[in-house]
Amino acid sequence: EFAKALFGSLVHGTRLSNELPAAEQREYAATFPPFTAAVGGLGGQLTEMMAGFIDQQAQRAAAQRFNQLEDVADRFESLVDLSDRLLERVDTDLDAARGLGPQAAQTLASTLRSPAITNGATSQTGERSEAIARTPNRATAIGSAMSAGSATRPQMRWRAEVDNSDQPFLPKLRSKPHALVPLQLVLTTPQEEVRGAAGLDAASRAVPHYSNPYEHEIAAFTPDDAQLTPPAAERMYPPLHATPCHWIDTEAALQQLRARLQASSEFAIDLEAHSYRSYRGFVCLMQISTRDEDFLIDAMELRSSLHVLNDTFTDPRITKVLHGGDSDVLWLQRDFGLYLVGVFDTGQAARVLEMPSFSLAHLLKTYCGVTANKTYQLADWRIRPLTDEMISYARQDTHYLLYVHDRLKHELHAQQRTSAVWQRSAELCRQAYKVVPLSEDDHTALLRRQNAGQLRPQQVSAHRALFRWRDTLAREEDESCSYVLPNHLLLKLAQAMPRTPEQLRMICHPLPPLLNYHTASLLA
DSSP: OOOHHHHHHOOOOHHHEEEEEEHHHHHHHTTSSSHHHHHHHHHHHHHHHHHHHHHHHOOOHHHHHHOOOOOHHHHHHHHHHHHHHHHHHHHHHHHHHOOOTGGGGGSSTTOOOOOOOTTTTTTTTTOOOOOGGOOOOHHHOOOOOOOOOTTGGGGGGGGGOOOOSOOOOOOOOOTTTTTOOOOOOEEHHHHHHHHHHTTOOHHHHHOOOOOTTTTHHHHOOOOOOOSOOOOSSSOOOOOOGGOOEEEEHHHHHHHHHHHHHHOOOOEEEEEEEETTSSSSOOHHHHHHHHHSSSEEEEEETTTTTTTGGHOOOOOTTTTEEEEEHHHHHHHHHHOOOOOOEEEEEEEHHHHHOSSOOHHHHHHHHHHOOOOOTTTTTTOOOOOOOOOOOHHHHHHHHHHTTEEEEEEEEHHHHHHTOHHHHHHHHHHHOOOOOOOOOOHHHHHHHHHHHOTTOOOOOOHHHHHHHHHHHHHHHHHHHHHHHHSSSSSHHHHHHHHHOOOOOHHHHHHHHSSSSSHTTTTHHHHH
């Protein structure tokens, strides 16, 4: 009951924050003194609440440092650090409750896979799933969805292809369907980027990377009349519970999906990813919806096969509808070698129409009367089988999107601004996944966020050494830096500079799992 109430409060708070004006709308609203006064007052209350929470959960010194931070981003990072510590404690306690000791935490539980399907839906074989019966109650479902435990390491199945080095990412594209120019991999240097794209920020210009192999096709794409014109007749979405939902985790099922998409003129796409137990992260689930069906693709199981969808993903005459596809575009390239041509991004449409909010939740509420359930936004999508609540959440992100796309096209057509959305969506698709090497600036930024100006020179050196040690180990083990050594513990170790394993355990309690196994190298 506590977990249910907590997540309900978080969802409610997130929904309210999404309704606040942003970007240009915020600048306009700030010209009104009552708005400025109200926001300032709320900001003060939030700051006081957050400082009190840090004081309660961490220590008074940490709360004092938090109050001294002036930059909002720095305060946010402080809260992230505290959240890392609390989540680490929760993960350790969950492992203890499951009977997983340090040795068991290193085993693999990634072999679990099940065609979890929602009520009324069928698998590719037509059989109903028993996944729902395995979920005893909602509170348990929420708890299990938030953590798959320390044992789940699905990336071990594709360990050979994991590359956490700082070398430029080499595109995985194996062939080039719908090519206007032959497939060629072009390494772009920082100097060439400066000459060719002056609008890029400094960080982007400094990173050598391979250009998007479909850059020419994306630039040449022009939406046809059917893609520009709103439908003459409204086509309502079918109810979620009455729509067939297919779990795709075999090659045969994937080929069936491929054939269905080739026969479609449009479909919606979304992704669910995981980053806490991986250095660069990976996609766990792909959701695709047509007008009549929903598909949930096990991206971990079919990771090496999903490239076959490129013939539809790059077909310019098949409209791909995404919402806020900035990250999705890059994740598709990184994990599967998938590229997109002919994308309509509903988030960009909301911006062109200058809507009060650009979130998917706002669009669903406005056009479908659906209140988005964001409880599982941060769920652990490595979990198999998925709970029925997770499945409903995942389907919701694409199930209504084609209808929302229709409604947005009507409004854009009335304002003669449809082309602007296609252009902005194309810019998203032109992105190329790139590896940003670790630099000294990253360490300096962390010191600033932690307000570590009072560290002695020797402690700063220790902090830098720990920062580099953590990054090296995270790459080797394919874990996130936060999992290896959370920022708050890194700072504590730099301040205390322990010399023995006993001193280390006194400072770090509980000791992060990898810290326990690599104590000798840390203290060397």
